[in-house]
Amino acid sequence: MMIKAHWIRKAHRWIGLMFSITVLMASGSGLIHLWMSRSQPAPPPLAARASLSHIDVDAITVSAVDVMKLIKKQRSSALAKEIHLRQISGQPWYQVFLHGDQKATYVNGVTGEVNDAMDEQYAREIALGALGTEAIEQRAYLTQYNSEYIAIFRILPVYRFDSNDAMGRRVYVSTLTGSVTRATDDQKQWEADLFSNFHKWQFISHKNLRDCLLGCTTLGSFFVSILGIWLFFITGKSKRARISS
Incomplete structure (x- = not known):
């Protein structure tokens, strides 16, 4: 023994x-x-910005059926998988996700204008509400995870907006969910990198x-x-x- x-x-x-x-x-x-x-606090809530506070339903003159007709004038084979109604730049917009597309197609609920560029504008307004400053810059549009926006956040694609302040605050925004999926700054990211490298061996x-x-x-x-x-x-x-x- x-x-x-x-x-x-x-x-x-x-x-x-x-x-x-x-x-x-x-x-x-x-x-x-x-x-x-x-x-570290939770991701900041959206500030009470006028363009994000409510949807002006009374102003809508275009129906969802009309929306698909307008889109099919440009893409005859377009098939919708999701349709949302968003308030962007003070007006109601239909946000239409089509099969095969990563980004949404946008149709104005008042004028019927089709404008794909509204996706970035919508993301910018969400970032403005979260960061609380007008001095923001779009740094990236991510379709894959990277060392800072890792797979644990689960939502792609996302836009990254930076506030360019002394803290290096930045947010990642999803127009699909209409929310901030990650908010960080230089200090928080240093702590997160330390944890990722020592605990999960991200190096x-x-x-x-x-x-x-x-x-x-x-x-x-x-x-x-x-x-x-x-x-x-x-x-x-x-x-x-x-x-x-």
């Missing part, structure tokens, strides 16, 4: 030493995540390799814990045996 305990103790010591770095990384970044969740760009290494280190830490519990019971039995003898 003592020989078995000796080898278990050795395995526990050296394997534990090997995986202690990854345990420290995970636990330390876990504390960072706790700090982030306590110190490894290849996802399959990253997941494999994370799985191996987690399994190793689990194995070390099992060895520790096993060693506790074995040495406990040995001590009781020596005392009774």
